[in-house]
Amino acid sequence: MAAAARKASTKSRSEAKAQALSAPPPASFSKEQELKAYRDMLLIRRFEEKAGQLYGMGFIGGFCHLYIGQEAVVTGLKMAMIEGDQMITAYRDHGHMLAMEMSPRGVMAELTGRRGGYSRGKGGSMHMFSKEKFFYGGHGIVGAQVSLGTGLAFANKYRENKNVSLTFFGDGAANQGQVYESFNMASLWKLPVIYVIENNRYAMGTSVQRSSAETDFSHRGLSFRIPGIQVDGMDVRAVKSAGDLATDWCRSGNGPIILEMLTYRYRGHSMSDPAKYRTKEEVQKMRSEHDPIEQVKARLIDKKWASEDDLKAQDKEVRDIVADAADFAQTDPEPDPSELWTDVVR
Numbered sequence: 001m002a003a004a005a006r007k008a009s010t011k012s013r014s015e016a017k018a019q020a021l022s023a024p025p026p027a028s029f030s031k032e033q034e035l036k037a038y039r040d041m042l043l044i045r046r047f048e049e050k051a052g053q054l055y056g057m058g059f060i061g062g063f064c065h066l067y068i069g070q071e072a073v074v075t076g077l078k079m080a081m082i083e084g085d086q087m088i089t090a091y092r093d094h095g096h097m098l099a100m101e102m103s104p105r106g107v108m109a110e111l112t113g114r115r116g117g118y119s120r121g122k123g124g125s126m127h128m129f130s131k132e133k134f135f136y137g138g139h140g141i142v143g144a145q146v147s148l149g150t151g152l153a154f155a156n157k158y159r160e161n162k163n164v165s166l167t168f169f170g171d172g173a174a175n176q177g178q179v180y181e182s183f184n185m186a187s188l189w190k191l192p193v194i195y196v197i198e199n200n201r202y203a204m205g206t207s208v209q210r211s212s213a214e215t216d217f218s219h220r221g222l223s224f225r226i227p228g229i230q231v232d233g234m235d236v237r238a239v240k241s242a243g244d245l246a247t248d249w250c251r252s253g254n255g256p257i258i259l260e261m262l263t264y265r266y267r268g269h270s271m272s273d274p275a276k277y278r279t280k281e282e283v284q285k286m287r288s289e290h291d292p293i294e295q296v297k298a299r300l301i302d303k304k305w306a307s308e309d310d311l312k313a314q315d316k317e318v319r320d321i322v323a324d325a326a327d328f329a330q331t332d333p334e335p336d337p338s339e340l341w342t343d344v345v346r
Helices: 001-015 031-056 073-077 095-099 104-111 144-159 179-186 236-251 280-290 292-302 308-331 337-343
Strands: 086-088 167-170 191-201 228-232 257-262
Touching: 031 073, 031 095, 031 104, 031 167, 031 292, 031 308, 073 095, 073 191, 073 236, 073 292, 095 104, 104 308, 144 167, 144 179, 144 191, 179 191, 191 236, 228 236, 236 257, 236 292, 292 308
Parallel strands: 086 167, 167 191, 191 257, 228 257
Antiparallel strands: none
């Protein structure tokens, strides 16, 4: 009888094993959704371009990692979130902040180390957050945010609030041990966390083919019974559709899920990276054939939902917002030296 019970238990556990799932079809966007996606991605693109300029001019010090090319990932997932859902990511974080509706002025001022920055000028590019906007960083230690995002999901389950933690990390961080410790706990406790792997192919400068034994990152959670989906991270509609599926999965009490976003960064890993590990032709091919913003622009014009002049006017509005943020970030006072003694645990 005990043997039969063990056999039944083994069968039950075997049947419960997770599988990699097929991506759902891209979402069908309304005119309003297409226009919003275009505007939100354009804001991230123009903001990052300006940040790169300010870095070159010496207004931004330390590290600076730009999100140019990856805008569809965070934009599409934000469209699947509800009030109270949290977002946490690594150091390539400016786009995530803007997607979470944090002020461009506050983000840019933090980049330049000014009082009006989200961390009062003390955190810089990699370390800022907004509790009010449910954005929890911005973390410089590779993979550290994965455990923290899992903790956010634990709090959601404890509070029974139906909120979901979206925890972002890259293909490089996917090989960190703490990631798998987090997977194990999240699966055991059925925590409502979406692990978003932004696979931009090169980590800090080494291709996934050279650094990872398993290059399909949607499979990384299978030994923990976490299902995964591989998504076209350059198509905001595909991201939104996968985001809807994943948030529904978590809110229904099924536990964690992995979304591998196949995306691409146009710039180097950081501002000091010349990106000589790939060809200019490869980058240009991605820009010309898969750019997330140009895809939306083409659909808007093809469906006659917007004209070239309409989109130029939108671009001007966004550029004005970014220019204002840059002006503020260059003229806002630096923190008083007394700030060295605030926010310090003694």
